[in-house]
Amino acid sequence: MQYIAEKIIVWHKSSGRHDLPWQKTQDPYRIWISEIMLQQTQVSSVIPYFKKFIKEFPTVDKLASADEDLVMRHWSGLGYYRRAKFILQTAKIIVDSYQSKFPINVDELINLPGIGKSTAGAICAFAFGGIEPIMDANVKRVFCRFYGIREWSGKAKTQKYLWNLAHENLPSKDIKIYTQALMDLGATICKGRQPDCLNCPLQRKCESFKLNLCQVIPAKKPKKTIPTKQVNVLIVEVNDQILLKKRREASVWEGLWSLPEIQEFSYIEKWLQDLWGATPFNLVKQGQHLAIFSHYKLQINFNYIVLTERINKNTPRDFLWVNRAELSNAGIPTPVKRLLRDI
Numbered sequence: 001m002q003y004i005a006e007k008i009i010v011w012h013k014s015s016g017r018h019d020l021p022w023q024k025t026q027d028p029y030r031i032w033i034s035e036i037m038l039q040q041t042q043v044s045s046v047i048p049y050f051k052k053f054i055k056e057f058p059t060v061d062k063l064a065s066a067d068e069d070l071v072m073r074h075w076s077g078l079g080y081y082r083r084a085k086f087i088l089q090t091a092k093i094i095v096d097s098y099q100s101k102f103p104i105n106v107d108e109l110i111n112l113p114g115i116g117k118s119t120a121g122a123i124c125a126f127a128f129g130g131i132e133p134i135m136d137a138n139v140k141r142v143f144c145r146f147y148g149i150r151e152w153s154g155k156a157k158t159q160k161y162l163w164n165l166a167h168e169n170l171p172s173k174d175i176k177i178y179t180q181a182l183m184d185l186g187a188t189i190c191k192g193r194q195p196d197c198l199n200c201p202l203q204r205k206c207e208s209f210k211l212n213l214c215q216v217i218p219a220k221k222p223k224k225t226i227p228t229k230q231v232n233v234l235i236v237e238v239n240d241q242i243l244l245k246k247r248r249e250a251s252v253w254e255g256l257w258s259l260p261e262i263q264e265f266s267y268i269e270k271w272l273q274d275l276w277g278a279t280p281f282n283l284v285k286q287g288q289h290l291a292i293f294s295h296y297k298l299q300i301n302f303n304y305i306v307l308t309e310r311i312n313k314n315t316p317r318d319f320l321w322v323n324r325a326e327l328s329n330a331g332i333p334t335p336v337k338r339l340l341r342d343i
């Protein structure tokens with residue numbers, strides 16, 4: 001067996017994680033949900049979401065027939081909402097085209113929405129015992145440090161090299177333990193800031209340890225200044241209820257409930273007029289709220305208005321009144337929840 005596999009499989013028995021909720025199953029559905037949630041999100045944050053999600057949607061059939069709003073509500077707070085849309089799309093495909101059974105090979109899995117090569121590898125390994133590699137952020141860090149790779153791992157050439165190494169290091173047996181061990185080693189020993197090299201099973205042959213490069217490797221992504229986008233929103237309140245609008249357009253918040261947007265605040269009267277006819281209101285507050293995403297900042301300019309009369313007309317399509325007390329349960333993006341909490 002290869003050095004890395006041999007060492008980390010032994011290490012995992014005594015020091016790896018054995019009680020994560022998705023480790024107690026070989027059900028590809030649960031493994032898939034956990035892998036999607038774990039993309040960009042830490043294990044400790046994922047655990048409560050995973051448990052709640054599986055309780056509500058215990059099978060792929062249950063998920064495939066679920067209302068998108070309900071799925072979004074269970075995802076609300078995890079961020080990267082495209083993942084939730086993808087899992088709903090994928091669940092429907094699996095039910096309709098695969099008779100509710102997950103494909104068992106990487107080539108078919110990567111054709112499903114939201115499933116990349118690494119996630120497909122993890123599903124194959126954990127659910128079906130397939131000898132397939134993974135390459136998530138933790139694993140990249142371990143390989144980069146172990147082999148002393150100084151280039152940024154996002155470069156196409158480096159990625160290709162890393163995948164080759166991942167293939168070369170695959171063991172011929174114990175693939176589940178090996179895969180989990182790689183993830184655990186990256187998360188608990190070969191950590192981003194302070195790798196615990198003295199307790200690492202790979203220390204003897206690790207290039208970064210030998211050459212004291214742990215603080216330099218993995219190389220950081222070359223810096224780009226991230227742009228700031230702006231949006232004007234209205235917080236419309238009456239009788240302790242807030243008006244929300246469904247986001248239909250393709251964006252990171254597609255499918256979620258958010259605050260209605262307005263081109264300019266001088267149009268508020270006209271905007272209300274178009275919805276319900278003449279609608280008197282008081283302007284309570286104006287302000288800004290900054291939300292920071294991985295690729296840009298979003299400056300949310302808001303006007304908070306309170307309608308002075310109850311509205312007796314129908315709520316137009318795609319709008320919804322939600323009681324303040326129930327806002328935390330609605331499928332609302334976290335920055336909007338924070339804004340509503342803070343005003």
Ligand code: SF4
Nearest residue numbers: 190195197200203206
């Ligand atoms: S010896 Fe240190 S740098 Fe090398 S793999 Fe182990 S924890 Fe990471």
